[in-house]
Amino acid sequence: xxxxxxxxxxxxxxxxxxxxxxxxxxxxxxxxxxxxxxxxxxxxxxxxxxxxxxxxxxxxxxxxxxxxxxxxxxxxxxxxxxxxxxxxxxxxxxxxxxxxxxxxxxxxxxxxxxxxxxxxxxxxxxxxxxxxxxxxxxxxxxxxxxxxxxxxxxxxxxxxxxxxxxxxxxxxxxxxxxxxxxxxxxxxxxxxxxxxxxxxxxxxxxxxxxxxxxxxxxxxxxxxxxxxxxxxxxxxxxxxxxxxxxxxxxxxxxxxxxxxxxxxxxxxxxxxxxxxxxxxxxxxxxxxxxxxxxxxxxxxxxxxxxxxxxxxxxxxxxxxxxxxxxxxxxxxxxxxxxxxxxxxxxxxxxxxxxxxxxxxxxxxxxxxxxxxxxxxxxxxxxxxxxxxxxxxxxxxxxxxxxxxxxxxxxxxxxxxxxxxxxxxxxxxxxxxxxxxxxxxxxxxxxxxxxxxxxxxxxxxxxxxxxxxxxxxxxxxxxxxxxxxxxxxxxxxxxxxxxxxxxxxxxxxxxxxxxxxxxxxxx
Amino acid sequence: xxxxxxxxxxxxxxxxxxxxxxxxxxxxxxxxxxxxxxxxxxxxxxxxxxxxxxxxxxxxxxxxxxxxxxxxxxxxxxxxxxxxxxxxxxxxxxxxxxxxxxxxxxxxxxxxxxxxxxxxxxxxxxxxxxxxxxxxxxxxxxxxxxxxxxxxxxxxxxxxxxxxxxxxxxxxxxxxxxxxxxxxxxxxxxxxxxxxxxxxxxxxxxxxxxxxxxxxxxxxxxxxxxxxxxxxxxxxxxxxxxxxxxxxxxxxxxxxxxxxxxxxxxxxxxxxxxxxxxxxxxxxxxxxxxxxx
Ligand SMILES: Nc1ncnc2c1ncn2[C@@H]1O[C@H](COP(=O)(O)OP(=O)(O)O)[C@@H](O)[C@H]1O
Ligand SMILES: [Mg+2]
Numbered sequence: 001x002x003x004x005x006x007x008x009x010x011x012x013x014x015x016x017x018x019x020x021x022x023x024x025x026x027x028x029x030x031x032x033x034x035x036x037x038x039x040x041x042x043x044x045x046x047x048x049x050x051x052x053x054x055x056x057x058x059x060x061x062x063x064x065x066x067x068x069x070x071x072x073x074x075x076x077x078x079x080x081x082x083x084x085x086x087x088x089x090x091x092x093x094x095x096x097x098x099x100x101x102x103x104x105x106x107x108x109x110x111x112x113x114x115x116x117x118x119x120x121x122x123x124x125x126x127x128x129x130x131x132x133x134x135x136x137x138x139x140x141x142x143x144x145x146x147x148x149x150x151x152x153x154x155x156x157x158x159x160x161x162x163x164x165x166x167x168x169x170x171x172x173x174x175x176x177x178x179x180x181x182x183x184x185x186x187x188x189x190x191x192x193x194x195x196x197x198x199x200x201x202x203x204x205x206x207x208x209x210x211x212x213x214x215x216x217x218x219x220x221x222x223x224x225x226x227x228x229x230x231x232x233x234x235x236x237x238x239x240x241x242x243x244x245x246x247x248x249x250x251x252x253x254x255x256x257x258x259x260x261x262x263x264x265x266x267x268x269x270x271x272x273x274x275x276x277x278x279x280x281x282x283x284x285x286x287x288x289x290x291x292x293x294x295x296x297x298x299x300x301x302x303x304x305x306x307x308x309x310x311x312x313x314x315x316x317x318x319x320x321x322x323x324x325x326x327x328x329x330x331x332x333x334x335x336x337x338x339x340x341x342x343x344x345x346x347x348x349x350x351x352x353x354x355x356x357x358x359x360x361x362x363x364x365x366x367x368x369x370x371x372x373x374x375x376x377x378x379x380x381x382x383x384x385x386x387x388x389x390x391x392x393x394x395x396x397x398x399x400x401x402x403x404x405x406x407x408x409x410x411x412x413x414x415x416x417x418x419x420x421x422x423x424x425x426x427x428x429x430x431x432x433x434x435x436x437x438x439x440x441x442x443x444x445x446x447x448x449x450x451x452x453x454x455x456x457x458x459x460x461x462x463x464x465x466x467x468x469x470x471x472x473x474x475x476x477x478x479x480x481x482x483x484x485x486x487x488x489x490x491x492x493x494x495x496x497x498x499x500x501x502x503x504x505x506x507x508x509x510x511x512x513x514x515x516x517x518x519x520x521x522x
Numbered sequence: 523x524x525x526x527x528x529x530x531x532x533x534x535x536x537x538x539x540x541x542x543x544x545x546x547x548x549x550x551x552x553x554x555x556x557x558x559x560x561x562x563x564x565x566x567x568x569x570x571x572x573x574x575x576x577x578x579x580x581x582x583x584x585x586x587x588x589x590x591x592x593x594x595x596x597x598x599x600x601x602x603x604x605x606x607x608x609x610x611x612x613x614x615x616x617x618x619x620x621x622x623x624x625x626x627x628x629x630x631x632x633x634x635x636x637x638x639x640x641x642x643x644x645x646x647x648x649x650x651x652x653x654x655x656x657x658x659x660x661x662x663x664x665x666x667x668x669x670x671x672x673x674x675x676x677x678x679x680x681x682x683x684x685x686x687x688x689x690x691x692x693x694x695x696x697x698x699x700x701x702x703x704x705x706x707x708x709x710x711x712x713x714x715x716x717x718x719x720x721x722x723x724x725x726x727x728x729x730x731x732x733x734x735x736x737x738x739x740x741x742x743x744x745x746x747x748x749x750x751x752x753x754x755x756x757x758x759x760x761x762x763x764x765x766x767x768x769x770x771x772x773x774x775x776x777x778x779x780x781x782x783x784x785x786x787x788x789x790x791x792x793x794x795x796x797x798x799x800x801x802x803x804x805x806x807x808x809x810x811x812x813x814x815x
Contacts, residue, residue, distance in 0.1 A: 005595065008626055015622065019613060113609030117662065119575045120603035120675070121626035122595045264575040371612075371651075 008123055012131040016105050017138075024139045026461070027097040031090055031143045034472075035164060036150030039082040041476050043155060052076045067208045067311060068346065070227070074234030079160040082151075083232045085475065087164060091227050092204065093464070094143055094172035098136050099179045099196040105132035107183035107192040110265060119264055129180060129259055133252065136176035144169020163232030163241075170244030174223040175200065177251035184258035187267040194299050201303050205310045212314045223247065285383050285391035290398075293362040297399035300358040304351060304407035311347055312414025315340060340420045341496030344412065345430065349488060351407045352434035353467040359400030359442035360459050366392035367449045367456040389522045393446040393515060400442050404435055422495060430494035436504050437487035440511035441466065447514040451521030524551045525584070526673055526704045527572055532581035534567055534728075541567040543728035544581065549706050554699055556719035557708040558809065564728040565708040566606050569677050572706075573603060586673065599628055602666035606677035606708075608658040610650035616661045617646030623665035635668040641690055656682035667694055674698065674705045680714060692718055712809055724809065744777035746801040747786075752794030761789060777807075 017024075046052045052075075066072070069088050074080040106129050109115050115128050148165035152158055175196065182195040207225035210218030219225030223244065230240045258268065282288055366389050369375040379388060412427035445459035469478070469486035483489050487510075490503045527549040534542040541564050549555045559565050570576045571583060574590030574597070583590055588597050610619055617639075624630025639646055642660045650658065659682045666674055680688050695718050698705055709715050715722060722739060724732040732739065744765065750773050758767065758774075763782025768775045778786050790798070 004628070011622070011626060015611075019611060113605065113607050114611060116570070116575065116605045117603075117608065117610075117623070118626070119594075120573050120598060120601070120605070121623060122598040122628065123626065124595050125574075263577055264570070 005122075005124065008121075009127055009130065012118070012123065012127050013134050016131050016135045020101055020105065020135060023457075024097070024101060024135070027093075027101075028139060028142050028146065031094055031097065031168065032146035032150060034086050034090055035082060035147045035168075036154040036156075037476065038086050038472070039078060039151055039154040039156055042078045042081050042085075045475075045477075046078070046081070049076070052078070052081070066211050067314065067343070068350070070207065070224075071211050073228070073231045077233050079151075079156050079164070079233035082156070083160070083164045085472075087167060087227055087232070088224065089471070090147075090168045091171040091224055092200065094140060094168050095175035095200050095223075097143075098140060098172045098175040099182075099193060099200070101139060102132050102136040102176050102179035103183055103189050103192045103196065105135060106180065107186065108189040110183075111187065111189050115264060125264075126256055126259055129183070129255060132183075133176055133180050133255075136179070137173055140169045140172030140176060143172055157233075159236045159238070160233040163230045163236045163238055166238065166241045167227035167230050167232065170241055171223050171227060173248050174244050174251075177248040177255070180255035181251050181258065184255050184262065185268045187265065190296060194296065198299075198303055201307050205307050208311060209314060212317055285378065285387050286394050288378070289362070289365065289391040289395040293365060293395050293399060297358060297362065297395075297403060300355075300399075301403045301406045304354055304358075304403055305410040308347070308351060308407040308409075308411035309414040312411040313418045315343055315415035315420040316418040338421070338496060340415070340422060342493075344415060344420075344422060344427070344495060345493040345497070347411055348408055348430055348434045349470070349493075350467075351411065352404055352438045352488075353441075353463060355400045355404035355407065356438040356441040356463050357460060358403045359396035359438070360445040360463055361396075362399050363392050363396035363442060363445045363449060364456060364459055365395075366446075367453060370453070385522045386519045389446060389450050390519055392449075393443070393518065396442045396446065397439055400438050401435060404438055405431060408434070426495035433491055433494050433504065436507050436511070437466075437491050440487050440507055440514065443511045443514040443518065446518035447521065448518075449522075450518030525549065526551050526586060527706065528582075528584045529568065529572065530582045532568070532571060532583060533579045534564075534571060534576060535579050541728055542571070545725065545728055546730045546733075547572075547723055548733070549704060550721070551704050552699070552702055553720040554695060554705045554707060554718050556715035556722040557706055557725065558710065558712065558715055558722060559708075559725035560710055563725045565725060566677055567728075568725070569603070569675050569706070569708060572675065573598070573601075600671055601673040601675060602627060602669045602671045603675045604659065604662040604666050604677060604679045606681070608655075608662045610653070610658055610661060612651035613649060615647055615649050616644055616653065616657070619650060619661050620646065620665045620668070623662070624669055627665075627669040627671060629670060630665070630668050631670060635664065638664040638667055638694070641694070642687060654682065656684065656687065659683065660687070663691070667698070672703060674703060676705065677708045678710065679707070680709070680711070688714070740780075740803045744779050744807065745783060745803055746775075746777045746807075748773065748775045748799045749790055749795050750774075750797040751790065752796060755789065755793045761786060 069084055072080070072084045075084050109118075109128060118128060119125065144165045146165075147168055148161045151161035151165060156164075178199050179192070179196045182192045182199070183189075186192045186195060203222040203224045206218045206222040207228065210216050210220075210222070210225055211228070219228060226240055226243050230237055262268070282291060366375075369378075375388060379385060408431040409427070412422060412424070412431075415422055416424070441463050444462060445456075448459050448462075449456050466486045466488060469483060470488040473483040473486070473489075487507060490507050492498060492500045492503070525548060527547065529545060529547040531544045531546065532542050533540070533544055545564065545568060547557075547568060557565055557568070567576065571578055572585055572590060574585075574592075574594040577591055586597050586600055590597055610616075614622070620635060620639075621630060624635065642664060644657060644660045644664065650661065653661070659679060663676075663679055666676070680691050683691060692714070695705060695707070707715070707719065716736070719736060721735040722733065723730055752772070754769055754772065754774065755761075758769075763779050763786065764776045766775070766777045
């Protein structure tokens with residue numbers, strides 16, 4: 001009898017593992033493989049210490065990269081260079097892994113009603129939450145363990161490997177706890193995801209500002225900031241890893257407290273009553289798609305615009321800190337550009353990818369509606385399948401455009417206000433150019449939904465993978481054809497570069513082709 | 523008889539909605555208790571509160587001798603529940619889910635499971651993604667019926683089943699009664715409750731408006747009578763306890779409450795009754811009495 005509750009708990013953990021096995025395995029493989037692979041390629045790329053010293057000088061003074069990757073701690077060593085290249089990126093990905101996995105298995109199951117069925121069995125009320133958390137902790141733990149192992153095998157000193165792998169896993173673990181709380185606050189999985197992603201965005205912005213201004217203490221408010229303080233490969237401070245543990249324990253206790261005091265299915269906020277009759281918007285499929293997604297797209301737009309404004313406001317500091325350096329420019333693949341231009345171009349690239357993710361989410365709703373059977377109700381009204389998908393594609397395209405334009409201009413105008421030298425025209429041109437790959441990705445997601453619905457789950461990984469190809473491809477010395485698979489390989493870096501109109505037109509044609517294919521495939 | 527579930531003066535609010543308003547419910551051991559009410563009356567809310575999934579804002583709930591909010595896991599060992607909206611894991615097959623739920627409830631009777639799958643004509647190898655509402659309900663129902671528990675809480679379990687399956691469900695319910703299990707069956711279908719239940723609770727806007735065993739309740743409702751008499755009595759208008767009176771030639775139709783039945787029969791006899799048809803009160807009459815107008 002004493003063992004029965006235990007064994008029931010592990011039954012649910014096993015169920016969660018079973019449901020998430022492919023997704024989580026893919027995450028773990030990508031996250032654990034990156035650090036050792038990058039370590040090895042740096043080791044062969046910069047074999048002698050003179051090369052490393054010159055790289056170190058180039059990167060160490062470049063604050064524009066500091067915004068994305070954090071400060072460069074002792075990058076005269078291979079380990080330091082590796083940590084600087086992949087720490088922040090992997091930490092953010094580990095957080096995304098934790099958020100999506102934990103929210104799906106907690107609030108997601110609750111929203112769908114599966115928790116009601118399980119809640120009637122002899123499980124303690126916190127079992128669903130605890131099992132989702134165990135799954136998330138296990139995944140982050142594996143990411144940390146395998147990263148450390150891989151780094152050591154690749155030739156990294158043990159202490160550095162512990163610091164780097166531990167920091168990535170630590171962020172994953174902290175965001176398991178953040179998601180556990182987010183899942184108690186809201187009633188839908190989508191809004192729980194939004195809450196957790198906003199926390200991630202704030203954590204990123206806090207450390208970005210902390211790293212590039214004199215407000216260095218801001219770093220200590222952000223789990224992503226703690227990863228830098230560990231400084232894996234020079235004067236390693238492993239004791240900082242304890243902060244992830246402490247934060248997680250506190251947040252998990254809060255999540256449990258909130259759970260024990262609420263009803264199944266309820267959040268902290270009571271849902272408002274809605275309108276009794278349909279407004280003018282709800283007269284077409286696109287109107288419905290827009291009504292369903294507008295709220296989320298606005299959340300994305302506000303979140304990324306705030307983020308853009310924060311980052312933009314430090315542009316001038318960055319430009320004044322950096323020295324224009326030819327080695328650096330060559331590595332960034334962006335010659336003849338001022339540091340301000342380089343910085344804005346890099347940031348716009350990142351916003352473009354994030355805006356694409358927002359639009360892809362809206363397109364994926366078409367798949368969600370079909371999977372849940374709601375689409376049948378609509379399609380039975382005489383709405384054609386083409387128009388049904390078209391409505392969600394249109395919403396995704398418009399949504400991405402709004403998100404990229406608002407966040408891009410926030411970035412640019414904040415940069416202008418901070419005294420950076422950019423023109424509004426150059427900014428508009430750069431945003432226009434970044435819009436092309438962004439919308440192509442949205443169209444690609446629609447093509448998956450329309451032609452290969454079973455592969456729809458690949459739409460978001462496709463966006464992240466595309467971005468990774470561009471940021472890591474050169475370093476990994478991937479063949480050109482492979483690099484060219486990324487839409488971002490074909491867009492000029494603006495402002496500061498020259499717009500290659502032919503490539504853009506071609507890319508636009510590919511996007512239109514994908515959109516057409518999706519509608520025909522449906 | 524021992525009480526299996528007792529709710530007294532239970533209140534539940536969702537924001538400004540009062541879902542249960544000083545609601546009472548008594549379920550006695552060994553009975554099939556019908557729980558009737560139209561959509562939105564509060565049936566599902568009451569069942570979820572009995573399970574401890576929702577917390578009461580006021581009142582007292584005793585389930586199998588314990589407090590469901592506090593002792594849920596222990597109490598749940600002794601019951602099985604079929605929710606009104608059954609939602610399953612799309613990736614798992616029906617058979618897997620039945621076993622999962624059975625194991626969580628402390629074991630499943632394999633022969634009974636297989637027999638029920640056969641009876642309900644469920645394909646246990648299909649992934650639940652492709653199941654219709656009825657099939658999802660069958661999965662939860664089979665898992666509940668094959669578990670070794672004292673109490674079954676069923677929330678409109680037949681709302682997705684076809685008439686054929688419904689009769690199989692009714693047979694299964696009678697088997698449950700013979701095995702001595704207690705069933706709380708929520709429904710908005712009168713015929714089902716009438717065919718199966720020993721006692722009934724009727725809920726309306728979160729309040730219990732009628733309850734008792736079916737025989738007693740029938741007593742409260744009117745019997746419908748059609749009589750042919752040699753002459754229509756002149757003082758018909760003054761007969762007490764009659765409603766819906768209609769005359770057509772020498773045929774007289776009316777409804778009469780149980781307390782006035784004997785007197786009315788005497789009067790009919792003296793009016794020279796030549797033919798008489800009586801319809802016992804149906805639950806429908808009971809129901810309409812509460813919800814009519
Ligand atoms: N989670 C909830 N949030 C808000 N209102 C609810 C919730 N659950 C039920 N209600 C409301 O409570 C009332 C009773 O609902 P319910 O118990 O589902 O009725 P029934 O099962 O009898 O159809 C309805 O008005 C319903 O809208
Ligand atoms: Mg209901």
